[in-house]
Amino acid sequence: MDAVDAAAAAAAVDAVAELVDALPDGVVATAPDALEKYRFDWTHDARAGTPLAAVRAETAGHVQEVLRWASRHGIPVVPRGAGSGLSGGALAVDGAIVLSTERMRAVEIDTAARVAVVEPGALNVDVKRAASEYGLWYPPDPSSYEICSIGGNIATNAGGLCCVKYGVTTDYVLGLDVVLADGTLVTLGGSYVKDVAGLSLLKLFVGSEGTLGVVTRATLRLVPAPPPPATVVATFPSVAAAAAAVIELGRTLRASMVELMDQASVNSVEDFRPMGLDRDAGALLLIQCDAPGAARAEEVAVAVAACEVSGAKEVFATEDPEEGEMFVQARRLHFTALEARGAVLPEDVGVPVPRLPELLAAVEGIAQRHGVQIPMVAHAGDGNTHPAIIYTPGDDESERRARLAFDEVMAAAIALGGTITGEHGVGRLKAGSLEAQLGPDVMELNRRVKAALDPHGILNPGSFV
Amino acid sequence: MDAVDAAAAAAAVDAVAELVDALPDGVVATAPDALEKYRFDWTHDARAGTPLAAVRAETAGHVQEVLRWASRHGIPVVPRGAGSGLSGGALAVDGAIVLSTERMRAVEIDTAARVAVVEPGALNVDVKRAASEYGLWYPPDPSSYEICSIGGNIATNAGGLCCVKYGVTTDYVLGLDVVLADGTLVTLGGSYVKDVAGLSLLKLFVGSEGTLGVVTRATLRLVPAPPPPATVVATFPSVAAAAAAVIELGRTLRASMVELMDQASVNSVEDFRPMGLDRDAGALLLIQCDAPGAARAEEVAVAVAACEVSGAKEVFATEDPEEGEMFVQARRLHFTALEARGAVLPEDVGVPVPRLPELLAAVEGIAQRHGVQIPMVAHAGDGNTHPAIIYTPGDDESERRARLAFDEVMAAAIALGGTITGEHGVGRLKAGSLEAQLGPDVMELNRRVKAALDPHGILNPGSFV
Missing domain, CATH: 3.40.462.10 (FAD-linked oxidases, C-terminal domain)
Structure with a gap:
């Protein structure tokens, strides 16, 4: 290790200590054995890095704290849902923080508005179960629905088996709270069905794979349960x-x-x-x-x-x-x-x-x-x-x-005029093939939008954009 | 008129002459009586300006030509569909060009892929009729469906009467050709149903009211016609x-x-x-x-x-x-x-x-x-x-x-936790109320995305962003 690297490593240690102090006990994990499980998603890709720490946020405030801290120190953040992703979008990066939403799992059903208000760590099956108690249904159903989280579903615009009739995740997202790279929390949409006020930022965040912000709450549209098939x-x-x-x-x-x-x-x-x-x-x-x-x-x-x-x-x-x-x-x-x-x-x-x-x-x-x-x-x-x-x-x-x-x-x-990914996301595994599909001009649009929302490139670096 | 204004007016006249030369006969209208109908949409707002010219583009190439020319001369462009908008999004602006897609009306149905490939000037009813010949249905149905264009529907993410069960325009847009402010033509999505390759730019352009680009072709999802109600x-x-x-x-x-x-x-x-x-x-x-x-x-x-x-x-x-x-x-x-x-x-x-x-x-x-x-x-x-x-x-x-x-x-x-516009768009009539709904942070995100895609602010100035 040369002098520059040593100084950087010492600065990182200081920065992590600052983060540990800023958050409640047990929220930040730094021990190597505790970090191991935050390195991989379901791709089990051996190229996964080792993070400085894993933060198990319990509130939107914790997420804001982490992103403010990360922006201040220039430390990258890999957002993480349940770790069931199949494209390497949540693989850890050396020197980054993994920001997990696994502890944010509240689910509330509003039958009159026919929506579920959900924290990102709630599993897809949790939402389905809560809705079914009222005869309602949350359609999107990835094969992994029993173990994947709503936050991950939103990040990848997850599909599933019933999409052919009932559509994908984005068709059911009416509102999002998102923490931006600089720690600002914004609310997009709400419990209303139709909304064209301003650019469709809500839809832009869906499927953005943690590259534009971290979802801390979602309002999901529910429908009456269909008859048995x-x-x-x-x-x-x-x-x-x-x-x-x-x-x-x-x-x-x-x-x-x-x-x-x-x-x-x-x-x-x-x-x-x-x-x-x-x-x-x-x-x-x-x-x-x-x-x-x-x-x-x-x-x-x-x-x-x-x-x-x-x-x-x-x-x-x-x-x-x-x-x-x-x-x-x-x-x-x-x-x-x-x-x-x-x-x-x-x-x-x-x-x-x-x-x-x-x-x-x-x-x-x-x-x-x-x-x-x-x-x-x-x-x-x-x-x-x-x-x-x-x-x-x-x-x-x-x-x-x-x-x-x-x-x-x-x-x-x-x-054949198709896509490299229909529902899993690009992540790190397909990042190298994205431009072959989109072409240089659309890639450039992706980069410009990314730069507009995350100018310092803090969020999910090494991912598709 | 002082000397500076006179010089600017002379430059504008020269610029328009250049545009007239660059496009086929009859595409560019400059006579005051011909321009009158391009000043207003259905709001009939007396504050509408007077454009330098109206371009009735016949091809995507014409649209590119106009936007390259506009970028070169710094002349703003107001995109226009059928002029049936109810929010003033297509009201003309003094010194701008109105870019109408009324002549681009091709509609092709692909029954195997179950899509309509449509030019923006085609009316909503044209798509419905073409689809119905094959037992297929294009659901979005603004009350004005007999006189509104698909390009305008996409620009406003139009709704209608059947949305309550069948969703809005964005739910049916699978692909778009869009000409950007600098004249670049990009293709987003295609004839496939599920796609998460890169940021959801397709959804971002839907509902952007001509502020980010001009749609020159759309691939729209069709569904089997439902039984009579x-x-x-x-x-x-x-x-x-x-x-x-x-x-x-x-x-x-x-x-x-x-x-x-x-x-x-x-x-x-x-x-x-x-x-x-x-x-x-x-x-x-x-x-x-x-x-x-x-x-x-x-x-x-x-x-x-x-x-x-x-x-x-x-x-x-x-x-x-x-x-x-x-x-x-x-x-x-x-x-x-x-x-x-x-x-x-x-x-x-x-x-x-x-x-x-x-x-x-x-x-x-x-x-x-x-x-x-x-x-x-x-x-x-x-x-x-x-x-x-x-x-x-x-x-x-x-x-x-x-x-x-x-x-x-x-x-x-x-x-009441709602929106100032569910389906008409913000346009010019509601631009002043948008921030009250979105708040300053989300407004700032709108501006940042706008600046990323239209850095010189050529597209639909005075509209919501």
């Missing part, structure tokens, strides 16, 4: 046939779920927890319809017909919500089942629905070319796919090939 | 009772329309075109339900019960879509009927739905206090109201009282 499960000889069915049903049907699993995904779930899925099918479609009353049966008939006309091997329909939920759980196990087999680079590419067959073919080609396994699920009705690139941890050659495949899958989506 | 018309002794019914039905029902007309609005529509509405009712609610099949009757029953329990005088329900549409047309006539009576300052304030009775009471009080008539309709299910402040054109005292009332209605909405 009927479920259609169809197997196909190939993913191409399944994709054709998706396009076909999309012409007329507003299904509440249109999920695709390829053969490798079905088999890895069956290996992990046998559920009697057809291991020989080239692909499986899982469709739900939730129109009220007798109309649901009509929707099911449309879904069944679309599968049959597209060459389905078998089509099974059930009106039993519990039986349907069993299939949905199988689908949700995809990522967990894969993780049990090795390390996973989770993809999240999307294309216009009509280009889905081409994307699926491209992914198959990439898997073969690089000799890697890429089991896949897709929110097929939205054209949003999750190829999961498997590699052997510690095997450099395996990891190298996986990363090549990861980049090529993104390139394939871009070539 | 049933209609419930209920009369109430007072607006308070009608508002109570709105809150009651909102607890469990997703109606596809929940409109309120007060007695004065009902009577002015009846004066304009007699339709047999109940002139004695204190308020009228117009509710539509469009659940498929037998479920629609269940929804109607919920709506009827909510009206009855809230003290409705009469409740009428019809399953005949044409009969229902007749009532909707009566509702849509509100503004036209009022304009036949005198000049109107159209309000657009919104509050959380539970505060609706307080807002309606406040508006009544303001009308009485200032001795002005304020007939009102409301997209009541969204808490978004349109008090219409009537004044006598040319009568200074009448206009003064109307403007006082206009400001006080906004103040009342802000005091």
Whole structure:
């Protein structure tokens, strides 16, 4: 360590001591073993840095305190929700502070205004449960909904399985309290539904991945709970046939779920927890319809017909919500089942629905070319796919090939007029591919907006902007 | 005119000559009589300036040409759609250019991707008609949908009557081509549904009222057309009772329309075109339900019960879509009927739905206090109201009282935790009240983002930011 580094390190130690003093006991963690869990998100990326400290804020005031302090000392801040992110957006950075909202978990339901007022550390499932006590529903449902936080959902504009009918996180955010880089707390929107007063800053903060501010409170729109869904499960000889069915049903049907699993995904779930899925099918479609009353049966008939006309091997329909939920759980196990087999680079590419067959073919080609396994699920009705690139941890050659495949899958989506990320976010894992999608002019707009809101670049450095 | 002014005027004349030369014949209008119609929007505000020229762009290239030219000469640009705006966002400015997109009207439907690719001058109704040929639907439906343009809808994030169930313009914008202040054309989003690659710039441009860029193409999400609605018309002794019914039905029902007309609005529509509405009712609610099949009757029953329990005088329900549409047309006539009576300052304030009775009471009080008539309709299910402040054109005292009332209605909405504009935009009419709602910190964020995207302030100066 030279003299300059030594001086910087001493200054950082002093700065952290100042922060510890400014906040209540137990809010700031500095011990190396306590910090370990704040280094990683679900990408488990070995390139994660080591933070100076982790702050478990308990109030918006703590968040303001941290950001004022960080601005004063020029110390970067990595905001963190539940750490379930799949794009490396919350990976720690050397010399930074991790600012966790895990302790801010209040959820209040206002039935008359039909909103939930939520702190960012509340889990998605906490909001769903609280709303359901009043017959209300918070729709966005990432597969990780039982462990992911609302703050993270907002930061990534999270999607899920019901988006195909009910939309994504941004469609449900009516209001936000946000602490800016300099510690200023601003309130955007509120409990009202329609609002065009000024620029759409509310929507700008949604999906900004901690690069523009830290959300300390959200007002979320709730809707009356829909009727229980009927479920259609169809197997196909190939993913191409399944994709054709998706396009076909999309012409007329507003299904509440249109999920695709390829053969490798079905088999890895069956290996992990046998559920009697057809291991020989080239692909499986899982469709739900939730129109009220007798109309649901009509929707099911449309879904069944679309599968049959597209060459389905078998089509099974059930009106039993519990039986349907069993299939949905199988689908949700995809990522967990894969993780049990090795390390996973989770993809999240999307294309216009009509280009889905081409994307699926491209992914198959990439898997073969690089000799890697890429089991896949897709929110097929939205054209949003999750190829999961498997590699052997510690095997450099395996990891190298996986990363090549990861980049090529993104390139394939871009070539098909699509996106490198439909719902996970860019984070650190995809930051290098963003400009290939957006082009230099849109990248420059991203940088200008970032600079306007976080002029000293304190927030989530090394992330996408 | 002093020497400096004379030199500036001569320079402007030269600049306009340069623009006329750069664009095809007939694209640039400079004759005073031709310019007259580009001075005003539907606010007919006498404070409108006189532009140097009006450019009727025919291609995105023309728009780029204009903005490059404007940046070079430091000449401001007022973007303009169909001129049906109600907030003065397209009022001309002395010494500026009006940039109209009225000639860019192409509409293409892609049924497989379920999108419309639309030029900004296309009318809302053009998109609806083109989509309906394929059994598809573009939901946003401002009352002016037959005469307002998609570009204006995007600029204001326009709402309408079906928003209460189907959302507003921003919920349907998947992609935009935007020409920035310096003439750069950027493409944001595309034909894919889910996208979180980079900051949500797409959403930032929606509702930016021509202050950040000029939209030259939009990709709009379409949905399968819903079944025909049933209609419930209920009369109430007072607006308070009608508002109570709105809150009651909102607890469990997703109606596809929940409109309120007060007695004065009902009577002015009846004066304009007699339709047999109940002139004695204190308020009228117009509710539509469009659940498929037998479920629609269940929804109607919920709506009827909510009206009855809230003290409705009469409740009428019809399953005949044409009969229902007749009532909707009566509702849509509100503004036209009022304009036949005198000049109107159209309000657009919104509050959380539970505060609706307080807002309606406040508006009544303001009308009485200032001795002005304020007939009102409301997209009541969204808490978004349109008090219409009537004044006598040319009568200074009448206009003064109307403007006082206009400001006080906004103040009342802000005091109730609401917004000064739910769907019309801030424009020039409400620019002075924006900070009262947003506060200085959020105003500063608006200014910073504006400066980041339009550093020389070329776009729509004198508007809200």
